[in-house]
Amino acid sequence: MSDQRVSRRNFVQTTAAVAAGAALGMKTLAAAADPRKARSYNENMEYRPLGRTGLMISAISIGGHWKRIPYQGGSAEFKKNRRDVMNACLDHGINYVDACSAGEVAAYAEAVQGRREEMYMGFDWTMARNPAIAGSLEALKKGMDDGLKKTGLEYVDVWRLTLHEQTTLNSVQEIETVVAALEWGKKTGKARATGISTHHRPWIAEAVAKYPQIEVVVTPYSAGSKEKPVGSMFDALRKYNVGMIAIKPFASGSLFASRGTPDSPTKEDDDQRARMALRYVLCCDVMSATIPGLITVDQVKNAAAAVKERRKFEAAEVERYQKLAANMWRSLPANYQWLHDWRWV
Numbered sequence: 052m053s054d055q056r057v058s059r060r061n062f063v064q065t066t067a068a069v070a071a072g073a074a075l076g077m078k079t080l081a082a083a084a085d086p087r088k089a090r091s092y093n094e095n096m097e098y099r100p101l102g103r104t105g106l107m108i109s110a111i112s113i114g115g116h117w118k119r120i121p122y123q124g125g126s127a128e129f130k131k132n133r134r135d136v137m138n139a140c141l142d143h144g145i146n147y148v149d150a151c152s153a154g155e156v157a158a159y160a161e162a163v164q165g166r167r168e169e170m171y172m173g174f175d176w177t178m179a180r181n182p183a184i185a186g187s188l189e190a191l192k193k194g195m196d197d198g199l200k201k202t203g204l205e206y207v208d209v210w211r212l213t214l215h216e217q218t219t220l221n222s223v224q225e226i227e228t229v230v231a232a233l234e235w236g237k238k239t240g241k242a243r244a245t246g247i248s249t250h251h252r253p254w255i256a257e258a259v260a261k262y263p264q265i266e267v268v269v270t271p272y273s274a275g276s277k278e279k280p281v282g283s284m285f286d287a288l289r290k291y292n293v294g295m296i297a298i299k300p301f302a303s304g305s306l307f308a309s310r311g312t313p314d315s316p317t318k319e320d321d322d323q324r325a326r327m328a329l330r331y332v333l334c335c336d337v338m339s340a341t342i343p344g345l346i347t348v349d350q351v352k353n354a355a356a357a358v359k360e361r362r363k364f365e366a367a368e369v370e371r372y373q374k375l376a377a378n379m380w381r382s383l384p385a386n387y388q389w390l391h392d393w394r395w396v
Contacts, residue, residue, distance in 0.1 A: 091169045093144025097358050101339045102294030104244035104266050106208065108171055110333055111354050112147035113140055114298060114342035115155035115173075119311050124154070132346075133162040139348040141169050143355040149173035149269060149296060149342050151213050151248060153198065160202035167204075173269070173296070174198065174207035175248070180215050185225035191232035195241055210242035211269050211296075216250040216389065218258075226258075233264040246294070250389065252396065256287040265293065271393045272297035272338060274306055274328035275376035279395045285337045294339040300332050301325065301343055302390055305382045306375060313346045322353045327372055329357035330364070 086098035089107035097110040113136075122129040137148070137159065146169065150156040153176050163170050176198030179185035184194065195210065212229050214221050221229075229247065236242035246267030249255065259265050268288065272295070278285055288295055304311025306328055307321040315321065325343070332341045345351050364372055383390055 089146060090171060091141045091144055091146040093142075095359060096144030096355065097333070098144075098146075099339045100294070101209075101244065101296075102266055102288075103292040104209075104294055106171060106244060106294075108147040108340050109145045110338075110340055111329060111358060112145055112149065112296070112340040112342045113137075113351075114344045115148060115150035115152070115159060116344045117155075117158075117346065118304070118344055119313065120346050121313070124158075130158075130161065133158055135348055136345055136351055137162040137170070138166070139351040140345070141166055143351060145351065145355065147171040147173065147208075147296075147340055147342075149209075149211070149298075151175045151211070151269075152178065153201075156198055156204075157202055160204055171208040172204070173209040173211050174204075174242070175211055175213050178213040179221070179225065179229050180213060182222075182225065185212075185214070185221060186228055188228050188231055188235075191229065192235060195232075195236055199241065206240060207242050209244045209246060209267055210236045211246040211248050211267055213269075214247055214249040214251075218249050218251045218254045230262050230264050237264070244294075250393075252284045252392075256284045259287050259291045259293045267294040267296060267339075269296045269298060271299045271390060272332055272335060272341070272396060273299045273302045273390060273393055274331050274379060276332075276335075276393050276396050278335070278337075284396055288337050295337055297332060297335070297338045297341045299390060299393075300328055300341045302379050302383060303387050305384070305387065306379045311344075311346075313350065322349075324375055325350070325353055326357040326360060327364075327368065327375065329354060330360055330362050331372065333358070334362050 084100050084107050086107050089098045098107045099110050101108050120132060122132055148159050148170060150159050150173055156174055156176055177184045177194030184190045210233060233245035237245050244266050245264050247265055248269035250271055255268055255270060306324050308317040309315035309321055329341065343354060345354060
């Protein structure tokens with residue numbers, strides 16, 4: 052499918068062709084994809100297939116959260132900040148933003164006005180953590196339709212519904228309803244690709260085998276995370292060619308001396324730590340993209356620069372990085388202690 056402007060009508064018309072391609076082996080198709088055809092292609096950025104979706108996204112993309120932005124949400128200063136950051140992302144070849152709430156979707160849809168077709172957008176207007184939403188197919192459909200209408204988006208690139216961190220808190224009926232909604236979104240052309248967000252590794256491994264509607268998984272992979280030698284979730288993602296978008300590369304700022312505050316006195320050191328962490332996570336061959344929260348234009352430039360640095364650490368860097376990662380795990384705040392479960396994936 053071309054990455055030129057794609058209307059919902061055109062998308063629906065090509066659904067049959069895409070399905071035929073899938074039958075022939077989307078894994079082969081994705082592996083052969085030409086990154087130069089990716090949106091906002093920049094020779095200094097790396098692009099990876101988003102599983103079997105046919106999309107090529109930047110290995111460093113942007114998360115939708117805006118922690119530590121020193122502006123009131125919705126203010127003129129806030130909107131300018133998001134526009135400036137998104138323009139910098141596009142100019143540096145970053146072509147995917149993951150927005151997982153109505154507020155985030157609205158903010159980023161506005162921020163990319165005039166450049167929408169240069170950016171792939173992940174979308175979740177109404178989180179499926181709410182039983183009243185997750186248990187109702189009509190409510191999930193309404194969430195999609197309301198989000199498109201209120202933001203002026205004609206379609207979304209990835210409809211990724213947010214389940215509980217541990218899907219045991221979602222009933223079987225809720226999960227089945229979410230899957231039915233994702234299938235509806237794809238068939239109607241309102242979503243080019245579909246998936247879920249959760250932190251429940253064992254369930255992910257089972258779910259991608261059971262539900263072909265889960266083409267994309269949004270889940271943690273932090274600086275210091277490692278693949279289990281046996282029984283890794285990655286085994287299932289590889290087998291079913293599921294795209295993985297990795298959150299929390301900096302463990303919610305725990306990697307930094309400033310805890311992620313922009314323009315702090317430790318900015319130079321924090322920038323170096325960020326690049327080291329991104330070099331580390333980019334070594335994960337299962338991951339399609341890592342999505343740090345980027346607060347300033349300088350942070351965008353710094354993150355993009357990590358792509359061009361050597362992935363393999365020099366001897367002196369290995370010792371420093373091990374100390375940084377160990378301190379990061381020790382420094383996790385109380386509400387992020389759960390991230391310890393992601394030391395081994």
